[in-house]
Amino acid sequence: MKRKQKFLMAAFVLTLSLLLAACGGDKNADNGKQSGENDGGKKDYGIKFLTIASGGTGGTYYPLGGTFATLIGDATGIEANSITSNASAENMASIQKEDVEVAFTQTDIATYATEGTNMFEEKIDNVQGLGTLYPETIQIVALKGSGIETVADLKGKTVSVGEAGSGTRANAEQILEMYDMSVEDVKARNLSFDDSSTGLQDGTIDAAFITAGTPTGAVEGLSATKDVIIVPLDNDKIEALIEKYPYYAKETIPEGTYGADHEVETVAVQAMLVVRSDLTEDLVYDMTKAIFENTDKIGHAKGELIKTENALNGMGIDIHPGAQKYFDEKGVKAE
The missing domain is CATH 3.40.190.10 (Periplasmic binding protein-like II)
Structure with a gap:
């Protein structure tokens, strides 16, 4: 009888030890998981x-x-x-x-x-x-031989001023303002960069405002088949623009961009x-x-x-x- 009691007690102690070890192992496993991780080992950011x-x-x-x-x-x-x-x-x-x-x-x-x-x-x-x-350069794009060499030459021309409500549209309005013009002084078209490039190529527009990092894909594509120019801004107009709208900064488009043989002075905002x-x-x-x-x-x-x-x-x-x-x-x- 005593031998049986000793056997049962030993079995109970062994079972209890195994249970405690298992619990301890689970706890250690939980502790090994980084805070915020899901079951896959990746952080749980709240979205998938x-x-x-x-x-x-x-x-x-x-x-x-x-x-x-x-x-x-x-x-x-x-x-x-x-x-x-x-x-x-x-x-x-x-x-x-x-x-x-x-x-x-x-x-x-x-x-x-x-x-x-x-x-x-x-x-x-x-x-x-x-x-x-990086700088988002304001580029006024035209074709060589179009007669457009300055911003003032845009008056009365068909010009893409960017899509309605776009940042490019706001840039166009503010630059034209420096030259005592508004979008009403041009035949404004609200076109995307790709559509502006197509319009310049087929002659349905004379110039386009494009605000993007240079080189811009749409302009590069155009320059592969047509001789393009980037219309420069005058220094005094650049200074006036920055004074009124401080988020602009002076920007120089390097020689060689789109095949140009000279630098072009313009402005940029930041992307x-x-x-x-x-x-x-x-x-x-x-x-x-x-x-x-x-x-x-x-x-x-x-x-x-x-x-x-x-x-x-x-x-x-x-x-x-x-x-x-x-x-x-x-x-x-x-x-």
Whole structure:
């Protein structure tokens, strides 16, 4: 009888030990999982899909958008994709409607959106900056032999001033203003970059305003078959424009661009990425890191201009805490 009791007691102790070991193993397994991770070992950012609003296929946003989607997807495990759009102003509206999570825009358009001015009837209050990227050059494109050599020559001509409500349209209005003109002084057409290129090629328009990083795909395509010129801005007009609208900066288009044999003086705003303010700090931090630490993987020429140390310059709107955390770690300050 005593032997049986000893046997039962030993069995009980052994069973209890196994149970405690199993519990301890489960606890250690849980502790081995990083905070915020899901069962797949990836962080749980609260979303599984992410959409980047870029621009038209003839601009610079479109190819960059595809690259950024790949970089973000590889870094986070989120299914990221880039979609075409009418660019800056439409992208800000898409952020407001929560149709997209990330968007390209111009710094001037981002400012208008958060202030509820210009083409925005109300403030967009759910957007924050991720980082500025590179200069968006205002290019007034015409064909050689068109008789258009100065901005003043645009008067009475058929001119694409950008799509309705676009950043390009706002740039055209402000530059024409410096020359005591308005869009009513030209035969204005609201065309995309690709349609502007086609219009110049077939002669249905005389000139086009195009705001994009140079070289711009649509203009490069045109210059392959036609001799193009970029109409320069006069220095005094550039100074007056910057004084009234401080988000502009003087910009020089290098010799050789589109086959030109000389430099062209014009102005630029900054391209930037914005995000919805409800995205988590972890997600935006990892997105920012993925982009700015992999610029060597950007095939477009503008990749050389996208630098961490410049990413806060000219932003003009509040930065997302996740992006701010990354730039703080890098010691980046706005100039």
